[in-house]
Structures are given as C-alpha cells and as structure tokens.
Amino acid sequence: MGERARPVSVAGKVMAILNAFALGDVRLTLSEICRRAGLPLATGHRLVGELAAGGFLERVPDGTYRIGTRMWRIGSQAPAVTGLRELALPHMEDLYEATHDNVQLAIRRDLRVLVVERLRGTRSVPVLTQVGQTLPLHTTGVGKVLLAHAPAEVREAVLAGELTRHAARSITDAGELRRCVEQVRRSGYAVTRDEMTLGAASVGAPVRDADGEVVAALSLVARTRSADLRRLLPPLTTAARALSRDLAAHWRGRPDLFSADRNARA
Incomplete structure (x- = not known):
C-alpha cells in the first residue's frame, strides 16, 4: 500500500490491521501486518497491542498474531x-x-x-x-x-x-x-x-x-x-x-x- 493510501483515522488504521488477515492467513508477524495495513511499525505495534489486549487479536507464543476469539464471536x-x-x-x-x-x-x-x-x-x-x-x-x-x-x-x-x-x-x-x-x-x-x-x-x-x-x-x-x-x-x-x-x-x-x-x- 502506497504512502497516499495509508489510513488516516484511528478507526481506519484499526480496520486496515484487521483487514490484513482478510486473505485467510492464520498467523502474521507484526511487520507483515504493518506492511499490509500500510502503517509505520511504531503505530502498528501500539494498535496491534491494544487489539490483542482486548481479545480482537491473539499473540501466539512464536510472536505472530492471529484473529482473536472475541473478533470471531462477533463475526x-x-x-x-x-x-x-x-x-x-x-x-x-x-x-x-x-x-x-x-x-x-x-x-x-x-x-x-x-x-x-x-x-x-x-x-x-x-x-x-x-x-x-x-x-x-x-x-x-x-x-x-x-x-x-x-x-x-x-x-x-x-x-x-x-x-x-x-x-x-x-x-x-x-x-x-x-x-x-x-x-x-x-x-x-x-x-x-x-x-x-x-x-x-x-x-x-x-x-x-x-x-x-x-x-x-x-x-x-x-x-x-x-x-x-x-x-x-x-x-x-x-x-x-x-x-x-x-x-x-x-x-x-x-x-x-x-x-x-x-x-x-x-
């Protein structure tokens, strides 16, 4: 995703992070999430951490992330x-x-x-x-x-x-x-x-x-x-x-x- 296409609002950034999993990949690294979402690593790290704390994403012991049970229940x-x-x-x-x-x-x-x-x-x-x-x-x-x-x-x-x-x-x-x-x-x-x-x-x-x-x-x-x-x-x-x-x-x-x-x- 190019610089001009980066999401500007917080909601847009969160949606971009969740949409990074849309292709069906079960697990993604933080850098892969940020690349797909078009976000700087620091911004992605903060938002991914908040989503994981809320149960929308889950951090796997190997350091990758996957969709959390809370997101699955809602969807x-x-x-x-x-x-x-x-x-x-x-x-x-x-x-x-x-x-x-x-x-x-x-x-x-x-x-x-x-x-x-x-x-x-x-x-x-x-x-x-x-x-x-x-x-x-x-x-x-x-x-x-x-x-x-x-x-x-x-x-x-x-x-x-x-x-x-x-x-x-x-x-x-x-x-x-x-x-x-x-x-x-x-x-x-x-x-x-x-x-x-x-x-x-x-x-x-x-x-x-x-x-x-x-x-x-x-x-x-x-x-x-x-x-x-x-x-x-x-x-x-x-x-x-x-x-x-x-x-x-x-x-x-x-x-x-x-x-x-x-x-x-x-």
Missing part, C-alpha cells in the same frame, strides 16, 4: 452467514456420514472464496482450511462453482488477474480456466485434483436460493487417489439440492451475502 453473528450455516449443517452432517470425507460450505466474497463452515473427515485427506478463511476461486471446487455462476464482470476480473499456482496442477492459464468454468456451468459440478493441495481432490456443487441464483457452494475434499466421482458426486448433489430447497423455503440472506460485489465491480 460469526453476521445474519446472512449464520442463517446459511444453520440450514446447511444438517445436510453437511448427512453428507459426511455418507462419505466420511471433508465437507465444506463456501460463499464468494469479492474475488475470493470465503469458507463459512466445514466438517473434517477423520479418515480422509488432512485439510488446513479454517472457517473464515478465504481461498482462491480458480483452484478449489467451491471456487470454480462460484466463479462459474458469478456475474460476468467478476469472472473477467479473475481471468484478467494473476492466477497463482498453489499446487502441481493449478490452472494458471486464463484460456484454460475459461474453458473449465464453461464446463462447470454445463455439467453442474466442479472437480479439482492436486490444484490447491498436493494429494487432495475436491468436487463442488452449487447451492441456490428461492430465485434459482447460486449463493453458495458445497464440496467434498478427498484424497486424490480415492476421489471417484461415482462415489462422491451423487451424495454431494443430493445434499446441495436438499439445502437449496431449505434455502428457498426459509432463508432470505442473499442481499447481505453479496453486498461485497460492489467492490468487485470497482
């Missing part, structure tokens, strides 16, 4: 996400019982994926995903589903941006990603293999609201060698359709859920 009360999670959990639990693989629920926030709930499969591939973490759209099953059904300007912004390689088979070519996204729209599901994490594969399916708009994505994350679509896709699509029916009947969260689209269009 978890966001009405749109809370309602979505409450409706989704029974379907996610059924999906876990049917597969014993990792189950993830995600929405799109700007040009990233926001994980709003997950169930860890104890006998499946280990995953590092955290609730509240953001992930790339182009390397995850949930991300490809959300990208395929995003507004055209969002898709074009992602395709025009840097497609970072996260694992051996990450798609880094815009033309290939465009073809992949078009295939997701046609087939109704997305598949990744060794694209976000080596040894992990995911299958994602869309979740729709009462208007038929895709507002979330549900996925299974399994070991690459055991990720058989014949085993994973039927229970996944069944759960996604069941959750969509529940959303259509009981949930009105979509306007808040996608309020961040204004930033994506900027």
